[in-house]
Amino acid sequence: MTYVIDVPQVFDERSFDQFAAGFAGVEGDARVLVDAHAAEWASPAGLIGLLCAGQALLARAGVKPLLTAPAEREVAHYWARAGFFTHAADLFEIHGAVPRVRPNPERSVLLEVTPVTGADDVHAVVSRIQERSAAILTSELGLDPKATMGFGMALSEACQNIVEHAGTGGWVAVQTYSWRSLGRRVVVIAVADAGVGFRHTLEATQGKRFGDRWGDATALEAALIQGVSRFRDPGRGQGLAGIRRYLDRWHGKISIRSGTARIALVPSWEKDEPLRDGLPPFPGAQVQLVVPAVEREAP
Numbered sequence: 001m002t003y004v005i006d007v008p009q010v011f012d013e014r015s016f017d018q019f020a021a022g023f024a025g026v027e028g029d030a031r032v033l034v035d036a037h038a039a040e041w042a043s044p045a046g047l048i049g050l051l052c053a054g055q056a057l058l059a060r061a062g063v064k065p066l067l068t069a070p071a072e073r074e075v076a077h078y079w080a081r082a083g084f085f086t087h088a089a090d091l092f093e094i095h096g097a098v099p100r101v102r103p104n105p106e107r108s109v110l111l112e113v114t115p116v117t118g119a120d121d122v123h124a125v126v127s128r129i130q131e132r133s134a135a136i137l138t139s140e141l142g143l144d145p146k147a148t149m150g151f152g153m154a155l156s157e158a159c160q161n162i163v164e165h166a167g168t169g170g171w172v173a174v175q176t177y178s179w180r181s182l183g184r185r186v187v188v189i190a191v192a193d194a195g196v197g198f199r200h201t202l203e204a205t206q207g208k209r210f211g212d213r214w215g216d217a218t219a220l221e222a223a224l225i226q227g228v229s230r231f232r233d234p235g236r237g238q239g240l241a242g243i244r245r246y247l248d249r250w251h252g253k254i255s256i257r258s259g260t261a262r263i264a265l266v267p268s269w270e271k272d273e274p275l276r277d278g279l280p281p282f283p284g285a286q287v288q289l290v291v292p293a294v295e296r297e298a299p
Contacts, residue, residue, distance in 0.1 A: 007036035011046030013288055021280040023053050029061035037068040039075055044173035044190035045288050047084045047113055051171050052194040054091030056283045069096035083112030110174040117169035122159040125172055126152050136176050140185050142294035150246040157239030158191040158287050166195030182269050182292055189289040197285055198223055198258040216259035217277040224263055250291055258285040
């Protein structure tokens with residue numbers, strides 16, 4: 001029997017639970033087909049979420065799951081330009097046309113899908129994007145030039161979470177595009193892994209403290225709202241606090257999904273639920289940061 005996991009037509013943070021439900025329905029080491037032929041668009045979170053699913057399925061079954069590439073030519077070309085297929089080939093048996101594209105990504109892709117497995121990867125990611133992001137943050141988003149330093153910090157801390165907590169490798173991607181509900185351009189950082197997740201990471205130091213309340217949602221609240229860490233040393237594991245300060249200053253948004261829960265710090269321009277529990281289980285952690293353009297005053 002082959003399980004089919006449908007990729008949503010618009011695959012982003014909002015439709016991720018639909019994809020996770022398909023993933024959660026797979027039993028044991030069954031053969032799996034991840035069907036993306038009808039996909040029309042995917043955000044950075046969607047693309048690296050697919051890679052996390054492939055990584056988890058391959059580790060579970062010992063054979064590559066199948067993946068059908070998007071049938072729409074422009075969609076497949078974008079996925080290729082964003083670097084998705086380069087890494088998907090290691091995790092999936094890909095069916096359908098995979099476009100050959102030049103290595104130079106389009107301007108909206110500030111950082112193509114990039115693996116993160118160690119501290120050296122984090123440093124390389126930040127140095128690669130710092131120059132690209134500076135012009136976008138100042139010219140397109142209207143942020144103060146000083147914001148570029150904080151942007152690099154937020155990117156670094158989000159990637160460092162994989163290195164210190166995941167127990168496996170992950171991926172990062174950064175893109176700029178127009179956010180429909182906001183009516184402005186945004187920069188989106190997506191970082192994800194298929195590792196152990198927040199609850200498992202914090203359980204040794206925080207599980208007894210919360211007792212029966214301990215679970216994925218409580219772990220996310222503890223990490224993001226209370227700033228707790230698995231590290232007992234002062235100053236360790238405070239990356240999320242730094243990201244929060246940066247996003248507060250520039251009216252940005254952070255959302256984290258781990259296990260069966262999702263938490264978000266929601267700015268005034270966005271409509272979202274601050275905390276959701278009882279979601280379809282999905283391995284690891286998926287983090288998204290959104291930095292919007294400065295709202296320009298009417299002349």
